[in-house]
Structure formats: C-alpha cells, structure tokens
Amino acid sequence: MIKPKFPVDEQERLAALHSYHLLDTLPEKDFDNITALTANICDVPISLVTLLDADRNFLKSHYGLSFNESPRDTSFCGHAILEESSIFIVEDARKDPRFKDNPLVTEMNSIFYAGVRLVNSEGYPLGTLCVFDTKPRTLTTSQKKALIAMAYQVVNLFEARKHNRILLNVQAELKERNEELKTFAGVVSHDMKMPLANMIITSDMLRSKYGKLLDNQGKEYLDYIKQSSFTLSEYITGLLEHYETNKTAALRSEVFDSQDLIEEIIELLNINIDCEINLPEENIEMQANKVALEQILLNLVGNSLKYNDKEKIKIDIDCSEKQEMYYFTITDNGMGIHNEQLSQIFNLFATSNTLDRYGKKGNGIGLSTVKKLVNRLGGKIEVTSTLGEGTTVKFSVKKLN
Structure with a gap:
C-alpha cells in the first residue's frame, strides 16, 4: 500500500475546507439524495461525499456504509484529489500497488473505485464524490458524465450552504446593531x-x-x-x-368603528385653520391594531395639513374593506410632490427642499415610520401626486382576529 501524499498547498486547502463548516455535521437530505442517485446510476453498492481533513476522510454523505469517517492514510480519495483529471478510476484495486494491501481492499473488499474531485470556486479540492464496488468493473461513458455532473452539484450545494451561513451571520450582526x-x-x-x-x-x-x-x-x-x-x-x-414601530405593530387588535377612529384623529390634530375634511360615507366595524392605525393616520393627515399652500385646505378620507384587508385613501389639495422625489419619500431622513405652510422643513422620519408600520401590519402603501394640485396616499392593512 502507498499512502497518499499531501498537496503542495495543503494548508491553504485545509483553510478553504474549514471555511465551509461541513466537517462533523449531521447528514443532510440534499447530499444523501445525490449519493443515493449516484449509486443507482453507476449501479454500485456504495456512494460517498467525502471531505479530506488533515488526518481523516470525513463522509458528509454515505450511501451503503454505516460509518462516517476513516483514516486519510488508507483513503482512495487522498489519491484522487491529487489527480487533475476529470475522474479518478481504479478498476481493480487488487492489482494496483497503491491499494493492493489497503485495509479497504483486504478487509472490506473494496475492489472498484471511481471518484471526482470536489473543487471549490478558489480551485481547492475539498474531497470527492466517489463510488465503490466489490468487484472489478468499468463505467460507461454516460455513467462517467453523470458522476462528473453530480460532483458539480455537490460543489454547488457547498457554495450555497456557505453563502447562506454568511448571510445568516450578517443578518445576526445587523440585528444586533439595530x-x-x-x-x-x-x-x-x-x-x-x-x-x-x-x-x-x-x-x-x-x-x-x-x-x-x-x-x-x-x-x-x-x-x-x-x-x-x-x-x-x-x-x-x-x-x-x-x-418603536415593532412594539407598536405588535400590540393586540381591537374592535372599533372607522368613523370613530377618524374623528378621534381630527380631534387630536386640533385643527385651527380653514379646513374641510370629508369622511367616508360608510362606517366600517374594524378589527385591527388601532394604536398603529392612529399613528399612521395622524402622520398622513398631519402632512396633508402642513404641506398645503391653499387658503382653504380640503382633505378627502375614504375607507373600505375587501376580503382580508382594510383600505384607506387620503387625498388633499396641497403643494404636491416632485415626481423624482416620489420614489424616495419613504426613506428614513429623506426630505425635499419644500417648506411647509409654517416655513419649516421636515425631518424625513414620519413617512418612513408610516411605511414600516404599514408593512408590519401586512399591507402596502403608495403615493401619487401632482405638483401644485395635491397628493393621494393609499394604504392597506390586514384584518386581525
């Protein structure tokens, strides 16, 4: 038996291998499906996804075997990762000086071997997708192509798993910072x-x-x-x-009338300017997060009042329901919004150069908060506007039980 040599860039290869965090992990269905399918295509009793660690051969997926690792010194895969050919084949290990005294041959009767290197995006061979048989044999051209194709899919799974892990880490870090x-x-x-x-x-x-x-x-x-x-x-x-939108959006639902809600909003705004507000014709019994809806409507109706340069302010409020949603529309005759600014008005701290009717500039927080609340309540919001004529805001929220 001849022990497999180490690649010249072994330390870099090991670092690449460890970056995938696959060693000593539990079986996964995606990999097990590939080894089962590979064994069936190649008509062999054993199929493996192997990862060559410093001193062992870890079997990420093992079809036809009951153990999940073996010594690297006796592994066929240790030799396979050194070969740059598309597929490494040993038709009869008993006649090959590298394997004839190998315990896998003498004790487990592993006579035939075919393995394809699992080369990552950086060019390092991490292990193999391989098959074993207990008798000398060959693979057909279609079987070889299938084995190479399956190995490519294994590497894709490695990369996807690594990418997902990175995304989860970034997500956790962003959540912590938030x-x-x-x-x-x-x-x-x-x-x-x-x-x-x-x-x-x-x-x-x-x-x-x-x-x-x-x-x-x-x-x-x-x-x-x-x-x-x-x-x-x-x-x-x-x-x-x-x-605090998450806390507000998480509050329990209440049963209330749409007319009462809007009238409460108008009262809270304490309007002392010439203003005509038209309420919805139909009164709807609603079951939703009332506190969040109050905050949304206070902000939107407040904007219709502040960003209005007309002598008489006119605001139309409509409310309807359909299936699992409530729909609100607020239309005013205010200053309007430039078309190029419409796509950014919900961004935090995004402001225009327009001053309100009192000569003050907005802080770019209110509409961002409104959108967060609407999204948290399972709805959507959109704005249309004509400069100098007015603005219409439509939003929806999901009914709650």
Whole structure:
C-alpha cells in the first residue's frame, strides 16, 4: 500500500475546507439524495461525499456504509484529489500497488473505485464524490458524465450552504446593531427631552420676566431658542416612534368603528385653520391594531395639513374593506410632490427642499415610520401626486382576529 501524499498547498486547502463548516455535521437530505442517485446510476453498492481533513476522510454523505469517517492514510480519495483529471478510476484495486494491501481492499473488499474531485470556486479540492464496488468493473461513458455532473452539484450545494451561513451571520450582526441603535436612540432621546422642555419653559420665563428690558432682536433670539427646541423635540419624538414601530405593530387588535377612529384623529390634530375634511360615507366595524392605525393616520393627515399652500385646505378620507384587508385613501389639495422625489419619500431622513405652510422643513422620519408600520401590519402603501394640485396616499392593512 502507498499512502497518499499531501498537496503542495495543503494548508491553504485545509483553510478553504474549514471555511465551509461541513466537517462533523449531521447528514443532510440534499447530499444523501445525490449519493443515493449516484449509486443507482453507476449501479454500485456504495456512494460517498467525502471531505479530506488533515488526518481523516470525513463522509458528509454515505450511501451503503454505516460509518462516517476513516483514516486519510488508507483513503482512495487522498489519491484522487491529487489527480487533475476529470475522474479518478481504479478498476481493480487488487492489482494496483497503491491499494493492493489497503485495509479497504483486504478487509472490506473494496475492489472498484471511481471518484471526482470536489473543487471549490478558489480551485481547492475539498474531497470527492466517489463510488465503490466489490468487484472489478468499468463505467460507461454516460455513467462517467453523470458522476462528473453530480460532483458539480455537490460543489454547488457547498457554495450555497456557505453563502447562506454568511448571510445568516450578517443578518445576526445587523440585528444586533439595530438593537444597539434602538437602545441608543431611546436612551439619548429620553435624556434629551427634559433639557429641551427646560429650554422651552426658560425662554418663556425670560420673556415674561425680562421682556420689557429686551429689544426686538433679543426677543427674536428667545423665539429662535424656543422654536429650535420645539423642532428638536419633534425630531426626537419622531425617532422614538420610528424605532418603536415593532412594539407598536405588535400590540393586540381591537374592535372599533372607522368613523370613530377618524374623528378621534381630527380631534387630536386640533385643527385651527380653514379646513374641510370629508369622511367616508360608510362606517366600517374594524378589527385591527388601532394604536398603529392612529399613528399612521395622524402622520398622513398631519402632512396633508402642513404641506398645503391653499387658503382653504380640503382633505378627502375614504375607507373600505375587501376580503382580508382594510383600505384607506387620503387625498388633499396641497403643494404636491416632485415626481423624482416620489420614489424616495419613504426613506428614513429623506426630505425635499419644500417648506411647509409654517416655513419649516421636515425631518424625513414620519413617512418612513408610516411605511414600516404599514408593512408590519401586512399591507402596502403608495403615493401619487401632482405638483401644485395635491397628493393621494393609499394604504392597506390586514384584518386581525
């Protein structure tokens, strides 16, 4: 018997092998199906998917054998990975000086062997797809082609498994970072709210106590401090709502009337400008996440109010149901949105250069939060708009039991 030599790039090959995390793993149906099919095509009792480790031959799939590893020194596959031919064949191992005294031959009667190297995308042979028989024989041309094709599929499975593992690791890392960001946003936002409230109160106190001593510019500075504090407070509130959408969307469902919901939204908005809001003609008894719907509608109707340059604001709200979904439509006669901005309005922090009717610029958080909530509630949202004429927002949410 002649022991198989090691490839010249053995350390690099082993590193490549270990990167797939396949050694010492449990049997998998995808690989077992290939070895079973290969044995049937080649008409042999044994078919294996092998991985050549430093000192052993690990059998990732073994059809016709009860064990899952053997010494590398006695393996046929140790010789096969050194051969750069498309297929390595030993028709009668008893007549081959490399194998005639091999325990696999003398004790297990492994006479015939055919193996195809499993070469990864970097060019390293990780192991083989091989077959054994207990008698001397040959393979037909079609059997050889099938064995080579099956080996190619095994490598594809290796690569797909590795790719999936990488994606899962990236997903876990992103989830961890997202949780850290949520925690950071929550802590910072809560810690900043009190100082901002103090700034607003202090500016009012200064105006009340020392207003007579201040000139117009001094009063403008106080107004600027107060308004900036309000703007930052709104920004922080928006961030908190955005990062808490998962909690909001997970709240239990309630039974409520669509008319009551919309009327509550209008009341909460405390509208003090000339505005006509047309409610849906039909009242629907709904069963959904009311808190999440309130947040969505507050944001959308609020935008219709803020981004409107008409003397009289007009907002039409429609609500309907069909099968397993509720559908909402909000149409206004506001400023409208540029076509090139429509595809980005739901991106976090995406803003246009348009100022609202009070001369303020948006923070790009509200619509991103709305889309996250709609998606979490099993629905979709879309926006159409004509610049200078108005905007229509349509969204759906799934009925909950």
